[in-house]
Amino acid sequence: xxxxxxxxxxxxxxxxxxxxxxxxxxxxxxxxxxxxxxxxxxxxxxxxxxxxxxxxxxxxxxxxxxxxxxxxxxxxxxxxxxxxxxxxxxxxxxxxxxxxxxxxxxxxxxxxxxxxxxxxxxxxxxxxxxxxxxxxxxxxxxxxxxxxxxxxxxxxxxxxxxxxxxxxxxxxxxxxxxxxxxxxxxxxxxxxxxxxxxxxxxxxxxxxxxxxxxxxxxxxxxxxxxxxxxxxxxxxxxxxxxxxxxxxxxxxxxxxxxxxxxxxxxxxxxxxxxxxxxxxxxxxxxxxxxxxxxxxxxxxxx
Amino acid sequence: xxxxxxxxxxxxxxxxxxxxxxxxxxxxxxxxxxxxxxxxxxxxxxxxxxxxxxxxxxxxxxxxxxxxxxxxxxxxxxxxxxxxxxxxxxxxxxxxxxxxxxxxxxxxxxxxxxxxxxxxxxxxxxxxxxxxxxxxxxxxxxxxxxxxxxxxxxxxxxxxxxxxxxxxxxxxxxxxxxxxxxxxxxxxxxxxxxxxxxxxxxxxxxxxxxxxxxxxxxxxxxxxxxxxx
Numbered sequence: 001x002x003x004x005x006x007x008x009x010x011x012x013x014x015x016x017x018x019x020x021x022x023x024x025x026x027x028x029x030x031x032x033x034x035x036x037x038x039x040x041x042x043x044x045x046x047x048x049x050x051x052x053x054x055x056x057x058x059x060x061x062x063x064x065x066x067x068x069x070x071x072x073x074x075x076x077x078x079x080x081x082x083x084x085x086x087x088x089x090x091x092x093x094x095x096x097x098x099x100x101x102x103x104x105x106x107x108x109x110x111x112x113x114x115x116x117x118x119x120x121x122x123x124x125x126x127x128x129x130x131x132x133x134x135x136x137x138x139x140x141x142x143x144x145x146x147x148x149x150x151x152x153x154x155x156x157x158x159x160x161x162x163x164x165x166x167x168x169x170x171x172x173x174x175x176x177x178x179x180x181x182x183x184x185x186x187x188x189x190x191x192x193x194x195x196x197x198x199x200x201x202x203x204x205x206x207x208x209x210x211x212x213x214x215x216x217x218x219x220x221x222x223x224x225x226x227x228x229x230x231x232x233x234x235x236x237x238x239x240x241x242x243x244x245x246x247x248x249x250x251x252x253x254x255x256x257x258x259x260x261x262x263x264x265x266x267x268x269x270x271x272x273x274x275x276x277x278x279x280x281x282x283x284x285x286x287x288x289x290x291x292x293x294x295x296x297x298x299x300x301x302x
Numbered sequence: 303x304x305x306x307x308x309x310x311x312x313x314x315x316x317x318x319x320x321x322x323x324x325x326x327x328x329x330x331x332x333x334x335x336x337x338x339x340x341x342x343x344x345x346x347x348x349x350x351x352x353x354x355x356x357x358x359x360x361x362x363x364x365x366x367x368x369x370x371x372x373x374x375x376x377x378x379x380x381x382x383x384x385x386x387x388x389x390x391x392x393x394x395x396x397x398x399x400x401x402x403x404x405x406x407x408x409x410x411x412x413x414x415x416x417x418x419x420x421x422x423x424x425x426x427x428x429x430x431x432x433x434x435x436x437x438x439x440x441x442x443x444x445x446x447x448x449x450x451x452x453x454x455x456x457x458x459x460x461x462x463x464x465x466x467x468x469x470x471x472x473x474x475x476x477x478x479x480x481x482x483x484x485x486x487x488x489x490x491x492x493x494x495x496x497x498x499x500x501x502x503x504x505x506x507x508x509x510x511x512x513x514x515x516x517x518x519x520x521x522x523x524x525x526x527x528x529x530x531x
Binding site: 005208209211212213214215216217218219220223271 | 307352374375379380381382383384386392394405406407411453457487502
């Protein structure tokens with residue numbers, strides 16, 4: 001096997017088919033960038049889940065005097081006796097890890113902190129805020145127990161599981177992820193068809209050479225190798241672009257923009273990106289090579 | 303060298319078989335003309351020898367191998383012991399004469415040193431010494447066919463298959479090509495040549511095999527082209 005000969009054949013083939021090669025590179029790059037992006041998005045969601053589920057609480061909002069007109073608080077503001085009873089019962093439950101009490105004043109303080117830029121801050125007073133119990137559960141999935149025990153209680157306005165709010169967000173993210181995967185699958189099909197077509201055109205434009213190669217007894221492998229390597233090289237270049245896009249996305253989009261805008265969220269690190277890149281490169285190289293192999297079987301049989 | 307045992311070949315979608323019950327034997331070192339009108343089965347005969355096709359019935363033995371039992375991946379190895387020459391030369395127009403011949407060695411993985419040594423030798427043999435760096439387009443038809451013969455012979459094959467090698471050449475040039483093929487034959491290489499060229503066949507007085515509508519109708523040593531029935 002003479003490497004130089006094979007390499008020069010590949011060079012000739014890639015140049016002869018420049019436009020098709022370019023199309024293959026672009027479509028492979030886009031589909032693999034989408035693949036990498038959705039893999040990273042999945043990582044992101046699970047990091048966020050871990051981070052937030054740790055902090056979620058179940059909140060029992062108690063009625064204040066302004067809530068009297070709502071159905072749940074028909075009995076008027078919560079009384080001291082009701083509060084004590086709820087607290088005692090919560091302390092008795094095994095699944096409750098910790099209970100904090102948040103007074104109306106504290107709630108007002110938190111509210112002011114959170115919305116300090118909003119003009120609405122001044123329109124509220126502390127006696128409009130609700131008192132609440134913030135409960136940390138030993139097992140966050142056992143929310144239903146708290147909800148069924150306390151939501152119909154006198155003096156309780158509402159039992160809210162913050163996990164529900166997060167779940168909606170994560171479902172949205174997952175949905176977007178699935179959509180990205182579908183787009184990726186379609187792009188991948190386009191890329192595959194392009195590769196198969198490119199290889200066929202390439203094989204056709206070199207049928208004189210391959211015909212002579214067959215006649216003088218070159219092995220099938222030797223005849224196919226330049227075409228397969230051509231596809232693999234184009235795919236690898238595409239995968240390289242995909243990796244560049246992912247690294248650029250991590251640097252510009254996440255580190256320099258999202259991280260500053262939303263400091264609350266724990267974004268994926270470089271290690272997660274680094275884990276995805278080899279996969280992208282491997283897929284980018286192997287997929288076109290295999291596609292080329294099957295495309296050639298029909299065209300270059302002995 | 304070659305043995306056909308009641309070989310038939312039919313192609314799909316054609317009701318008339320291209321070869322019908324052909325049996326013959328060609329010994330090592332023979333020179334054989336294959337004659338017959340167009341469509342008589344000459345091309346099929348040669349394609350069977352090269353194992354571009356497989357016989358529908360019967361057995362084809364080439365170089366001691368039963369081609370029906372030869373697995374696909376062993377076919378290249380077998381073809382390295384054959385040389386092939388065609389009417390249309392089949393040279394690579396963007397490679398020089400020397401590169402065209404070297405191509406045959408490169409693609410079967412011969413070393414660079416071996417190629418550099420063998421190519422000038424074989425070009426001298428076919429009478430193209432000094433024209434190594436010319437492009438095929440700059441050569442006459444006869445010279446192009448010599449390049450093709452050089453390429454076919456560079457591996458020193460046991461068997462040379464020529465499909466109307468003089469079909470595109472004028473009579474005088476054809477005589478030169480025939481002399482060259484004769485010389486190759488004298489080195490011990492078996493030559494099977496399909497042709498329409500009556501003059502050449504009559505002059506050479508070699509074995510003649512005639513096909514007609516896929517049947518072997520004549521096998522004559524020291525024969526002539528036209529045979530009066």
